[in-house]
Amino acid sequence: LEALDVEAIRDEFPILEREFDGQQVVYLDNAATTQTPDPVVDAMSDYYRESNANIHRGIHHLSQEASIMYEEAHDRVAEFINADGREEVIFTKNTTESENLVAYAWGLNELGPGDRVVLTEMEHHASLVTWQQIGQRTGADVEYIRIDEDGRLDMDHARELIDDDAAIVSAVHVSNTLGTVNPVAELTDLAHEHDALSFIDGAQAVPNRPVDVEAIDADFYAFSGHKMAGPTGIGVLYGKQHLLEEMEPYLYGGGMIRKVTFEDSTWGDLPWKFEPGTPQIAEAVGLEAAIDWLEEIGMERIAAHEEEIARYAYERLADEDDVEIYGPEPGPDRGGLVSFNIEGVHAHDLASIMNDHTIAVRAGDHCTQPLHDKLGVPASTRASFYVYNTREEVDKLVAALDDARELFA
Numbered sequence: 001l002e003a004l005d006v007e008a009i010r011d012e013f014p015i016l017e018r019e020f021d022g023q024q025v026v027y028l029d030n031a032a033t034t035q036t037p038d039p040v041v042d043a044m045s046d047y048y049r050e051s052n053a054n055i056h057r058g059i060h061h062l063s064q065e066a067s068i069m070y071e072e073a074h075d076r077v078a079e080f081i082n083a084d085g086r087e088e089v090i091f092t093k094n095t096t097e098s099e100n101l102v103a104y105a106w107g108l109n110e111l112g113p114g115d116r117v118v119l120t121e122m123e124h125h126a127s128l129v130t131w132q133q134i135g136q137r138t139g140a141d142v143e144y145i146r147i148d149e150d151g152r153l154d155m156d157h158a159r160e161l162i163d164d165d166a167a168i169v170s171a172v173h174v175s176n177t178l179g180t181v182n183p184v185a186e187l188t189d190l191a192h193e194h195d196a197l198s199f200i201d202g203a204q205a206v207p208n209r210p211v212d213v214e215a216i217d218a219d220f221y222a223f224s225g226h227k228m229a230g231p232t233g234i235g236v237l238y239g240k241q242h243l244l245e246e247m248e249p250y251l252y253g254g255g256m257i258r259k260v261t262f263e264d265s266t267w268g269d270l271p272w273k274f275e276p277g278t279p280q281i282a283e284a285v286g287l288e289a290a291i292d293w294l295e296e297i298g299m300e301r302i303a304a305h306e307e308e309i310a311r312y313a314y315e316r317l318a319d320e321d322d323v324e325i326y327g328p329e330p331g332p333d334r335g336g337l338v339s340f341n342i343e344g345v346h347a348h349d350l351a352s353i354m355n356d357h358t359i360a361v362r363a364g365d366h367c368t369q370p371l372h373d374k375l376g377v378p379a380s381t382r383a384s385f386y387v388y389n390t391r392e393e394v395d396k397l398v399a400a401l402d403d404a405r406e407l408f409a
């Protein structure tokens, strides 16, 4: 597999030339949000300059043009994740809203006492808090598949929890804290063996590796545009068509109806039934441009680049005696991020020192507070990589650790 031309890629991100206090930014916070290449920014600007109009096929050229752009963005997403078609691709605001859509439109109506919602201990709050609250409102139990000391799922425990009481398994594809790549197809098979649904949180997977929802056979799959070189304000909920057809919407308004009388209303076709009001049209154009841009590079090459950079970062950090790294060894079941702590230095202090060197990392609980409780630490520092990161940037990260030791350890 030919390596990425990182320098050519970096030329499409002017933001990576930014300097603070005379130092060039080193952006290692990609699990939080990725940067946006010129072609994506240009596509959205061009939309506003040349095609902007409200959609739902108004009787004028601009509306028809904007409607087709918006509708075809759904087709492009379906092709990218190997969904059957636009009917299985709902545009939301972000992964969080995609999780809530299923929780409200399916969970509230289908769950009750005696049902079990099976999560994992490494879930992001977007999934964990959502299903925890739905469990409280419906009387369903919420249980968590344990992780082992390497940050991998305990699949024996998974098989124990995913039994005939399980109604849905909601699991993260790639952990945003541990980097663990979970066996989502196996979890889905287990769920289906017991007539339970499978909902996979792909926020840290779709941007970084090939994802085929049909191969996984997930019933629902969620991700965000801003984590895959696309804009904020747009996310995707993939859902199997027969499930989305059966589900009642939980957000009402214009654009999602077929017929409205004073007495009642009927709902429009998929995916529009779940997309009320004026949607994020420019963001849909931007998301399609991001998919084009990523596929131009190739998802396999992106995954290989990230594995190589994460492996290098893991190995450099593992050489430091006072550094504790969370999650599996480098390899196929670790994604492109490394979370760690330095003995005697709080993660926030470390991130602050990194910022003195204009190195952008994330410090905190990464919206996985129960996982950090389980790890026995209040916070961690996370370096997360994307297509434009280099080994030299990892070297700068490691070199800055000494400043933190001098000041805090």
Ligand SMILES: Cc1ncc(COP(=O)(O)O)c(CNc2co[nH]c2=O)c1O
Pocket (backbone or CB within 6 Å): 031, 032, 033, 094, 095, 096, 097, 124, 126, 127, 172, 174, 175, 176, 201, 203, 204, 224, 235, 362, 366, 367
């Ligand atoms: C695994 C996972 N699930 C869901 C979300 C929520 O995505 P959103 O709805 O687009 O915000 C995130 C975002 N994770 C992070 C956002 O900032 N730092 C992070 O690690 C995530 O990493």
